Amino acid sequence: MMKALVLKRYGKSAQLEFAELPRPTIKSDEMLVEVHAAGLNPVDNMIPTGAFKPILKFQLPATMGSDLAGVVVEVGSRVTRFKVGDAIFASLFDLGIGSLADFAVVPERAAALKPANLDFVEAASIPMVGLTAWQALRVRADIQPGHKVFIPAGSGGIGTFAIQLAKHFGAKVGTTTSTGNLDLVKRLGADEIIDYKKQAFEQTLQGYDMVLGTVRGDGIEKSLQILKPDSQVISLVGPPDAAFARKRGMNFVLKCLFGLLSSKIIRRARQRGAAYSFLFVRADGRQLSQISKLLEAGHIRPVIDRVFPFAQTLEALAYLEQGRAKGKVVVQMLRA
Template structure:
């Protein structure tokens, strides 16, 4: 079968298409014929080796983690799915990828495709949906009436997280450029800052939580808009010692991550703020709950551009520019 792989870390010329063996599902896995793959920024970071301590791949490895498609084979222990079922899933962290004609999906990571979404829309959801769900519900524990700051509101995470936060009853502040103001307001944003004209920390006040999505000094600046006893959940790091311990990393990485996060940890402690690093994990049960919100219309997918499979490299390059409004998807079928 055809797959889009990387053969070595840190070598852009070692990324491309290859013919690989069609995988066979184990007892607790399903084999999915992939129809579409949603791309995420981490797909460009993995081949660089950024996540080598956290994600284990046997090279050459297939890129991609989100998918939507049709089940063609199930393992002997699978009970929730059968051949012919349309499913969507994230296989992030499983050691394999989704940018291929067929992909192995653990049964526990998959959910039935929402009936009202087409296959491309469904493929755009898993990573951003699960990340937003785990950050806002599990880490922040967002409650009705609270105010949450979700920067970069027109991006893949932003467009989903704003809608989920509004569904949870929160008020949402965000940043975007003037051309995307109408988009983020249509998703439910209450306070919108044009980052090209204003510094958000000079405008926003008395927030209960921040979802860290922007690299650079934005995370530290966001502490200025928070109340005491508030919460920061960061998707972009730095990873902390608690994260290393939770993933069973050795003492060396626990120490290193402790050093990397020392500055932000010291700053949040001074302000009485709780900090956590969010590293998404696949969860078919949560994805099924997200599917219900999509079917009910409480959340809608926001799409930017769809590329054919043959242009997977161009799709990743487009995503890397950081200008996408919503999600970038590769279509195979």
């Protein structure tokens, strides 16, 4: 048996509780991993509300959590890249399995060896923010030296990683943050820093090649004002677009719905000569391996706000939901 944080029902009063579950069994292309630490992400607070029910295929009751770092204790017959005893890290997001448990099933394709210079807590803070930034900046936007990239909320979990990755790619980075975090984002490499309590970024910044949409509300629409022609808006917070629905094989109704939801921002972006797209991060162990090399070389460093013991995961989620974390919030399984 093992301990896991389980979602039993969706809703505003979502039922999240610890449960004793059987130790999971693995398929031939999977590994069983003893979890040492699990990174939390804002989506972990959104999933229980039912906001992602049309998109994510969870079978309730479901173990929560996406990011993990731990040690392989069993491998399937077709696993070739890992062996028992390997320290790995991975994102399980959108795979229908969870990381907030004593043990987790990890598909081989989702895992990478843990960076040698990071401990388990540091490694667990990386997968989702690392993959999100990589897939946005490298894969979709193909950021090149000299490009100008706007990454709002620079002191948050995604912001602290994305700023460092964009700088590694040679970009000039603009960001927003509060007065108390100005020094942090400057140390991470941000070039143009807007204190959002004192300035409006859309009235100050200009000539940007890309916006990474990380903040809900009207921030994405305002960010169109800072873009130059032939630029991109890549949103992590929506609205989802029809291309996303097609890629996931959604039904006609959802394709139409997402097309309708995104039509306004797509139209306004086109008026500025920009392209809008929605990015839904996917698990990818090979990309994580490339990110691992950057971490081992010291080009990017983890930024961790607080570490909670596993027994206080609900408190950790409540703290994350306040939206004030500088970097990542991580849950640590305390091993004897």
